[in-house]
Amino acid sequence: MMSAPQAAAGANAFGQASIIRCQVCGDSAASPAYRFRQRLPWAAESTEQVVQGCGNCGFLFLSPRPDRAALAAYYTADTHGSGQVFRDESGGSRAGQNARMRAAFIAGMLPAGATVLDIGCGQGLVLEALRGHGMAVSGLELSPAAAETAAARGLDVVQGGLGTALGRRFDAVVMISVLEHLWDPGEGIAGALDYLAADGLLMVEVPNALVPTPSLTDWFSFEHLSHFSPATLARLLRRHGFRWAALGSSFREGGIRLGALRGADYPTRPGHWEAMEEIEARCPVPSLEYSSYPSRQAALVDGVTARVTGLLRGWRDEGRRIAVYGAGLHSLQLAELVPLQDWVDFFVDGDPRKQGTRFCGLTVEPPEALRSRGIGAVLLSTGAFVEEMANRVHGIAGEEVAVADCYDRL
Known part of the structure; x- marks a missing residue:
């Protein structure tokens, strides 16, 4: 099996390193396709990030990027990498x-009682759902806090990353929102194979680079080092011996979800299977250089800046005390655009590790502080779950509290 091309790493003071070859096809004919500025949690100010486009296969990847050590520290210790600022699991x-x-x-592609390993299982929601289908489930999770939460649910979860010895192989290996975060996605696929039975199923879910969605944190965030289309994902999997894929619709607009198998014969298990070569041939590759995404992203940032500034000024003029719900990456980028300290009293976050700390110059409080501190308005700083968060705020502080989000979705 071919190994993915290695990075040429020359770390600088900010922990940056460069990729000189495409990690999907190995070609070196890459050129900048999109540039944006973003503040990394460990940096004092925003820096330019560059998305490169492979001239051979169309794969998009971040280079330069945070080096391996910076990313490992971020996902294991930094509270920004601990997941959602709010989670309703009812x-x-x-x-x-x-x-x-x-x-x-x-479960639709597996026999009853199959063994499943979820790599990057987070707090174990998918494992719980798979257990409900009669699967024998296990998880591997890099974040100690998330692994502890999953284990508290009674799940078999080991804290660690790819390469952690588990001593057995599984009928299926799951990688949901993992591959795009890895320094080398080829290493990720090779690592998954170490846990997968010879005839096992690999299930991968990643964002789709053909339909990037503007966001304050930028769809091409520093967290996402690789940006796949169906064609480039199929090509990467084919390099590692996978021959067949069953594509499914992702719950997120523009997501890619597929099951992959390695056997030469057409699969007999349930699902509509296509040869990897067929997916490569029929699916286009992204070309950000000619897309509308950069202008749409710029317009969104301008709109969020104007909206949030107007909301905060209006609430202050009404004499309301203001809190921002979410001490995470979204708020970190928002603070680069809007002087939050001029209007906001404190941040609220559901992560106990953040509570009692300082973030963007303000304290971080538990959600219950919305009532005890007499907050009259709450800005939801997040990319998801806004309706559930609004219900949570009103349940704590009452219906008279004004609630809005950065994108006018409520």
């Missing part, structure tokens, strides 16, 4: 619905 919640949809896709 039966009807969006997070619960997403987990059940993913589990149904996976």
